[in-house]
Amino acid sequence: MPAAATGDTPLYQELADALRTQISSGRLAPGARVPTEHELMATHDVSRSTVRLALNLLAAEGLITAGRGRAGRVVRRRDLITIHVSPQPGAPRLGEIDEFVTELRSQGFAPSQKIEIAMQRAPELVADRLDLPGDTLVVVRRRLRFVDGAPCSIADSYFPYEMVKDTPVVQPGDIQPGVVSWFAEHGRVQSRYVDEVSTKMPEPDDAYRLQLGQGVPVLIQNRTHYLGDAPAWLTRIVLRGDRHRIVYDLPGAR
Amino acid sequence: MPAAATGDTPLYQELADALRTQISSGRLAPGARVPTEHELMATHDVSRSTVRLALNLLAAEGLITAGRGRAGRVVRRRDLITIHVSPQPGAPRLGEIDEFVTELRSQGFAPSQKIEIAMQRAPELVADRLDLPGDTLVVVRRRLRFVDGAPCSIADSYFPYEMVKDTPVVQPGDIQPGVVSWFAEHGRVQSRYVDEVSTKMPEPDDAYRLQLGQGVPVLIQNRTHYLGDAPAWLTRIVLRGDRHRIVYDLPGAR
DNA sequence: GAGTGGTCTAGACCACGAG
DNA sequence: TCGTGGTCTAGACCACTCG
16 A cells, blocks of 8 residues: 555554655655664664664665665665667767767766677577577677766677677777777668667676665666668667666657 | 675575576576475575575565465566567557557557546656646646556656647547647647656555566656657656566667 | 464674774 | 674564465
8 A cells, every 4th residue: 555554564664664755755865874773673662673674675675775884874866877869860879988988977977987808609688689590609898887986887799700800899998989980981881779678676797796785776778780681789788777867869750 | 796605605695596596597487486485494404584584685686576375485477568669650659559559469468558637736757858837737647557467557648738628638538549649630740759768666656556576676768749849748657677678779870 | 274474573693894 | 992784593473375
């Protein structure tokens, strides 16, 4: 029930509701310290386990962080980075480093990234979207992107090895002014791209790379790039859900 | 650490890791019954609280459901409904009921929806995106959409009252063949639309309406529709994250 | 009716980090 | 050093649901 009846709701739910109200009303502002477990035990006259159930619930909802040592728990901040996508000519292009940097700087953030190159067999997603046999060799450009010093998103691009073996794509540095432009300059024009956007709770591996706490979902954008009629490469972007939104600016269809 | 060291990882983490491995490897298939708390206490020689910590963690990750009565816990299913967005002429249009029904039927689902009409002051999001004073009266078309009998998504459209007061928009039924087309037939052509896609853990209210368990994030798509140069109305769509993905099919930009 | 998970308590020890 | 949260135990009662 949305409106909590005091009668039969579990104690830990009531406690969670009380704290949630304080957070959404702003009495507990982002960054503020949540009362300690001891304080909550005293003020609500419940056991520590009950307090912890309530706090775990709020953590799973992404409202508060876990607490370490004497620091205590804190109400999560929530200021969104915007990723713009627009099929109009000349628009910024996600996945090209200079645009990533330019766009984030214009939003007042300090971006940076680490690039690794790897070779491996095509994972299932890649083989399926690029229409490749499962044992095809692919080059992966793994990028871990930082905003204001904190890891914030992962962008992994998968290219068939045969397509890129003698190109700058296999070099572990930035590609100026971007992969799409590089191919265009070499006569292979991008005809279309398809974005699949979804969300889920992070795998432990992603949670580790992005240093995610409990209760933070990820936004996933799988982009398949087409050169001519055929899918050419795939970029898988994993974004911290509490820090990003993707904006598509599209022309009217009729 | 991605690779779990058996040495100092908490017991409940080890238990969670073990179960997570069984799930991702397929030994515990979607829909399968998770071992009972008693069984896990016995096989892993830990207390019930420890078992529950592990199971809560997996629930928060969206891997298993909560268990009720003798039914036990179950590994979550994950078959995605695809929502197509394409700015090409004649493409299906999200938010128009017949397309919603047609598209989902073609994917093998049984869709339906409940429509309610309400009048209220513009919420902050709406006032901001539509460039309206905060106290503007708006008409809200609230749609709760069901797939195979289960509530699956919410689609609420906000229209300035003055714009739609004598139109079918204020009628609590389907608008054939859709709102965009209706306006186009009356001389007001949609020039563009802007989608803001984000994710978060559901508010308790959304969780209740969509009957969401722990660990299921929602995908949010806020679409601002433009007629001529000006924003005209806004549709806010809240999708169960474990059941949906949105696919944007876009033309190459250069 | 029997077994499941949901809720709750009262304790204990430990690692970590701010003062 | 001292308080915080992290981890863990043993036990209790209840509501629900399946057979």
